[in-house]
Amino acid sequence: MSILENILIKLPWWSVRKATRILIHAFTGALLLSVIAFALYIKSLPSLSTWHTTTLKNEFTADSEVKDFDAYMALEDKLFSELDSEVYDKILPNERNRLYRYTRDSFSDPKRWKKAWNRSFELPVKNPKMGVLLLHGMSDSPYSLHTQAEYLHKHGVWVVAMRMPGHGTIPSGLREIKWQDMAAAVNIGMERLTQKLGDKPIHIMGYSTGAPLALNYTLSALDDSSLTLPSSLIFYSPAIGVTKAAPLAIWQSRIGHLFNLPKLEWNSINPEFDPFKYASFAVNAGDQVYRVCNEVQKNLDKYLSNSKPKKPFPPVLSFASIIDSTVTVSDTVHKFYERLPKGDHSLVLFDMNHKFNSYHLVKKNISTSIQKLRDTPSNPRYRFDLISDMNSTDGHLMQITNKKIRKKLDLAWPRDIYSLSHLAMPISNHDPLYGDRDAPKSPGIELGYLAMYGETSVLQTSAGSFLRQRWNPFHAYTKQRVLEFMGLE
Template sequence: MSIIQSVLIKLPLWSVRKALRLMILAFLGSLLIGIVVFILYIKSLPELAVWHTTILKNEFNTDSDVKDFDDYVALEKRLFDELDREIYDKTVSNNDRSINRYIRNSFSDPKRWDKEWNKSFELPVNNPKMGILLLHGMSDSPYSLRAQAEYLHKQGIWVVGMRLPGHGTIPSGLRDVKWQDMAAVVKIGMERLTQKVGDKPIHMMGYSTGAPLALNYTLLALEDSTLTFPSGLIFYSPALGVTKAAPFAIWQSRLGNLLGLPKLEWNSITPEYDPFKYGSFAVNAGDQVYLVCNEVQKQLDAYAKNTKIKKPLPPIISFASIVDSTVVVKDTVDHLYKRFKGENNHTLVLFDINHKFTSHSLVKDSVHTALNKLREVPEDTHYRFDLISDINSTDGSVMQFTTDREYATSKKLDLYWPKELYSLSHLAMPISAKDPLYGGEDAPKSPGIQLGHLVVYGETSVLEISGTSLLRQRWNPFHDYTKQRVLEFIGLE
């Protein structure tokens, strides 16, 4: 006879019934409390605006009747005409100083800028030396690689910047976009460059989610001779790994659909004050980043197992901040660079934190531990690792510590950290200090809002823009250094 049976026999029947009642009441009480807390949470979320709920019908997807770049641009024109009708014509404000990007003539109106940077663009050149395709990140727009487009074009390169589906219009575009839609647009961009530069080199540049999309295309091109194989891959803040919770986040959105609670389809609902980047972020967007990263890992696994490899991967150079709250930097090392066996034409450039600033001991111990691991170079390394750091500097200058398979060197760079910065960020990596929107104090005057140096003080809960957003670094003080490295990488320096 089991112990439980023995105890039940000894207990009076009324005691068992009372215990069961208490358990049921406790469960029902917990359930009721949970429901109340859930309702209060839903009510606490900001209200959805028309740009969260409207679905634009002219957005591209894999079923669209689009055959080439010209077709895509034509569809894009219809999409932005629809955006004007459905959003701008219906959004009015009496506030002359509004920072809502969906109010005409506001400080955040994208049309204040000299070029429609929310759209795909092409920068042609006579007798191009080569071509380059620019791929922005999730929730961004082609503006994020604006600086790269301009300096590469001046070097005689035919530049194509693709607007990825769901982007550059309204945040609701991220609610149902699929990574396959974005991958299809990558092919359109590469086909366009092939038509324009012929057999000359074509490079791919990807920022954040643009990196796995470029890798996905490249690995497909290894097996498909109809696709133009890129000559090189250039990544900024590559999204090659996301948090472990990412696969489960989509269930929040599904629960919202099931219960008719559209607010649950959003990770964040914030004011739309940035002309070229969404403030609000749909749960589905994060899920698509996870899915494309997962697909690339499967492709890399298959590539590693393929004993009939026709050609190696093209050279890859990546620039990343050693601290990044958007993607997992360690995964860039573990999921990409550690995979290289026998190859030594790939480079990882990591920008360390500002150690002069951190002498004040404000950095968390847990962060210090994680960063020390990232600064270490794995054994049997088959890539070049450059750590850009002032860690042992005596005069405050930044050093380049290089570790390759056969040697380790260091050299002093004529670079210094701005005294007020303690690190770079995911957002800052591709952005020049001279950018009128995201740049520093010496940037040219912005035609509208300026977000690069909005350091203000006062009471909390007053401003439309959160204090966290204001503090996040948006421009790279070492942009000229990355520019030089890019030009060297593609053979123009």
């Protein structure tokens, strides 16, 4: 007879029933407390606004009948007319705010700017030397690469910038977007440039999620001769890898769908005061970044494992901050550059400002991860440039190439900046919206230099959102590297 049977025989039956009742009551109580806590959590989340709940019907998808750039632009005309009628015209009185982009003529109204930077655009040129396709990141808009568009155009480059589906309008566009929709838009942009430039070189420049979208297209073109293979790829803050928790986050959104709790579809719900970038971020958007990154890894596996003669991988130039809270920088090194076939590839990594080390303010785990990236070993597959003031005697930055000092740069960290950021990498310090205090005057809000001091719980948004670095003090250096890489200087 087992020990359990002995115990049950010795225990009176009423004791077993009592213990069972206690367990049931405890479970029920715990469940009730969980439900109450969950309800209080949902109630504590910010309220959703018109721009979180409205669905625009004229948005492009991979299943749309739209197949070329002109048709894409025509659909955008309908989309932005719908945005006016369904959002701007229907903003509730309590949603109107002089700082919000969806209040007409507010400081953040995109129409204050002379050009519609939330929309796809094309900058043609007579007798172009080459073409470039610009791909912005998740939650962004074509504005993020407008400086690159302008200086490349002046150098004789035909520019096409694609507005990714779900972007440039209202944050609700991120709830249902699929990475395949964005990939279809990339195809349309490349077809446009091929049509206009014929056999001339065509490059792709991608910021953040624009990088895996560019890689997805490139890997397809390496396998499909009907697609135009890019002559090179240029990336800013490339989203090669994201946090390991990303695949789990989508369940939050699915629970929200199942129980009609729309707030759960959002990672963050914030005031929309940026005219060209969403402040609110849908859970689905992060999931789509994770999915396209996985797709790139699978296609790269396939390309590298093919033993048959294959087209060479185009040269890649990337700029990244050694500190990036949006993407995993180590994945850019280990999951991409270290896997590339040997070629004319370069990774430029901007170190943090070493003057701040003496303040002992950097978290220990951050310091450890940064040091690992600094110690990235030399690799014959690519060139690794660390831009750092480490061991500098006069504060000037050094270009440390493959762990050897190549040259001293005429650059130094601004006194009050301790690092770059994911957002800052492609942005000029002269940008009217995101630039420094010496930038040209913005026609509306200025977000680049808003570090403020005062009491908590006063501002309409968190003070932390103002402290994140938004412009790159070394933009001139990245510009020069891009022009040299493309053979324009």
